[in-house]
Amino acid sequence: MRLPTAFVNAMKQRLGEEFEAFMKSYEEIVRAGIRINTIKTEMDKVIAHLPYPAASIPWTKDGFYTPPEARPGKHPFYYAGLYYIQEPSAMSPVELLDVQPGDYVLDLCAAPGGKSVQIGAGLEGQGLLVTNDIHPDRTKALVRNMELYGVTQSIVLNEEPARIANAFPAFFDKVLVDAPCSGEGMFRKDPDMVRAWEREPVTTYAQMQQDILDSAAKLVAPGGRLVYSTCTFSPEENEASIARFLTKHPDYKVIPIELKHGFASGRPEWAQACMEEHGWEADNEAIEATRHTIRLWPHRLQGEGHYVAVLGRAGAREEREELQGAAACSLQGHPCTKEQSHAGSALKHRESKKHARKGNKEDKKAMRTHSGPVNKGPRLPDVTEQDLYSAFCQEHLREQPAPMNAMMNTYGYSCPLPIERLSGLRVVRPGWFLGTFKSGRFEPSHAMALGLKAVHMKRVYPLQVDSDTLIPYLRGDTLTIGEEQLVLHSGAAAKGYVLITLMDAPLGFGKYVNGMLKNEYPAAWRWNS
Numbered sequence: 001m002r003l004p005t006a007f008v009n010a011m012k013q014r015l016g017e018e019f020e021a022f023m024k025s026y027e028e029i030v031r032a033g034i035r036i037n038t039i040k041t042e043m044d045k046v047i048a049h050l051p052y053p054a055a056s057i058p059w060t061k062d063g064f065y066t067p068p069e070a071r072p073g074k075h076p077f078y079y080a081g082l083y084y085i086q087e088p089s090a091m092s093p094v095e096l097l098d099v100q101p102g103d104y105v106l107d108l109c110a111a112p113g114g115k116s117v118q119i120g121a122g123l124e125g126q127g128l129l130v131t132n133d134i135h136p137d138r139t140k141a142l143v144r145n146m147e148l149y150g151v152t153q154s155i156v157l158n159e160e161p162a163r164i165a166n167a168f169p170a171f172f173d174k175v176l177v178d179a180p181c182s183g184e185g186m187f188r189k190d191p192d193m194v195r196a197w198e199r200e201p202v203t204t205y206a207q208m209q210q211d212i213l214d215s216a217a218k219l220v221a222p223g224g225r226l227v228y229s230t231c232t233f234s235p236e237e238n239e240a241s242i243a244r245f246l247t248k249h250p251d252y253k254v255i256p257i258e259l260k261h262g263f264a265s266g267r268p269e270w271a272q273a274c275m276e277e278h279g280w281e282a283d284n285e286a287i288e289a290t291r292h293t294i295r296l297w298p299h300r301l302q303g304e305g306h307y308v309a310v311l312g313r314a315g316a317r318e319e320r321e322e323l324q325g326a327a328a329c330s331l332q333g334h335p336c337t338k339e340q341s342h343a344g345s346a347l348k349h350r351e352s353k354k355h356a357r358k359g360n361k362e363d364k365k366a367m368r369t370h371s372g373p374v375n376k377g378p379r380l381p382d383v384t385e386q387d388l389y390s391a392f393c394q395e396h397l398r399e400q401p402a403p404m405n406a407m408m409n410t411y412g413y414s415c416p417l418p419i420e421r422l423s424g425l426r427v428v429r430p431g432w433f434l435g436t437f438k439s440g441r442f443e444p445s446h447a448m449a450l451g452l453k454a455v456h457m458k459r460v461y462p463l464q465v466d467s468d469t470l471i472p473y474l475r476g477d478t479l480t481i482g483e484e485q486l487v488l489h490s491g492a493a494a495k496g497y498v499l500i501t502l503m504d505a506p507l508g509f510g511k512y513v514n515g516m517l518k519n520e521y522p523a524a525w526r527w528n529s
């Protein structure tokens with residue numbers, strides 16, 4: 001493959017004896033992977049039914065290499081959100097973020113959302129995920145992935161990191177910055193990255209990364225964790241980014257990453273050299289600390305080039321809980337006390353300094369779209385909307401899966417935070433999209449179906465991977481099926497909304513009437529193999 005001469009020369013100089021092995025990796029096949037979505041299924045169930053062997057990716061709990069002939073995107077499991085197709089090295093940052101059920105997590109540069117899906121699995125249906133991308137178009141894929149993979153406690157934003165930092169100072173237990181970068185580690189997988197690399201110097205990305213990290217620094221709660229990752233080799237964007245950050249933010253320290261699975265240590269000497277070259281400043285101690293960050297090299301493990309740093313913010317858990325108080329009560333489904341609400345708004349205004357930021361052309365364009373009026377954000381549902389939603393739940397569900405507590409236009413959502421916490425922000429989705437109010441009735445969304453569990457529904461049509469009606473359903477066909485094929489609960493009649501499941505995971509809705517299952521699977525999502 002064609003590699004830029006400047007890139008090859010720089011790698012040769014840095015890698016010395018290892019250079020030959022590094023260059024040889026460009027002749028080898030790129031390993032692909034899937035990550036099982038444990039929000040919807042169990043790992044063993046999926047692995048047992050895959051039409052190809054899948055070997056474990058050593059640095060993940062739920063990631064597997066797929067063989068070159070596998071077509072994981074052409075399998076019903078993909079349509080059911082049972083796995084996410086992800087480059088193996090890209091699974092490491094979230095593993096190192098160490099998400100725990102109940103955490104408040106922010107994924108700051110999130111589209112298309114592979115790492116957000118992985119974070120969602122770590123939350124196990126508890127806590128909160130705020131997932132953001134600055135590019136409006138890219139948030140569409142982010143929304144789709146949050147829906148397909150059933151990350152129902154996620155809020156999707158399209159914001160500048162500095163504005164999120166103003167709204168949520170010191171709020172998150174864990175923050176991921178999977179930074180925009182020059183993508184040198186992806187040259188082997190995606191030759192288009194070579195052309196992009198030739199257009200933009202690595203220093204442009206390094207500046208963007210500093211700006212994003214400065215905002216991220218404000219967002220992490222005391223005692224919380226910040227993970228920074230890139231898919232590039234340049235020290236300007238890796239060790240140097242971290243050394244400059246640590247120098248500016250002495251309340252952060254590197255948390256050493258264990259060197260296992262073929263992970264290699266960070267290279268402080270490369271950071272030192274590029275500091276001198278670019279006239280950047282960083283403490284020696286900060287530069288040296290980057291030795292405990294990691295590099296994933298394609299010639300040392302089976303995956304593409306990546307860099308990961310884990311940083312801890314000073315402070316204690318109790319301090320963090322006090323700062324998060326106003327939101328915590330709402331997440332548990334209880335109304336906030338006055339004191340807690342006040343704590344929330346005081347927090348919001350504590351760190352309000354704006355950040356200037358620079359970026360490449362595309363990022364500047366995204367910034368311009370942010371200079372327009374900010375939408376009003378979500379409102380509370382009115383009594384009629386609440387009644388219609390409750391009536392729908394009573395008729396078709398065994399239990400209400402989540403409260404509908406946020407509205408945008410005629411769309412109803414379940415928001416995991418008090419909605420005032422989102423005011424002034426560019427909100428793409430304030431939570432789980434439940435449905436739309438149309439002509440005096442509530443119409444459930446496909447996203448609602450995808451976030452449900454079979455136990456929530458009065459009517460279920462359970463399918464297995466070898467069921468004759470599986471592909472016709474995914475193609476959008478109307479199905480002719482007998483009532484006896486439906487599983488009916490709570491004395492429900494067959495007529496009404498039915499949840500179609502694949503190995504117990506939701507695929508979508510259908511409407512049963514007189515022996516026919518009218519297909520509600522959205523046209524844009526249909527099986528097209």
Ligand SMILES: C[S@@+](CC[C@H](N)C(=O)[O-])C[C@H]1O[C@@H](n2cnc3c(N)ncnc32)[C@H](O)[C@@H]1O
Nearest residue numbers: 109110111112113114115133134135178179180
């Ligand atoms: C490496 S990609 C993220 C990949 C994603 N984490 C995943 O796993 O699917 C970097 C993302 O950062 C976004 N981005 C660029 N500049 C940004 C900024 N200033 N703030 C937030 N996001 C930004 C880009 O639009 C891009 O989607």
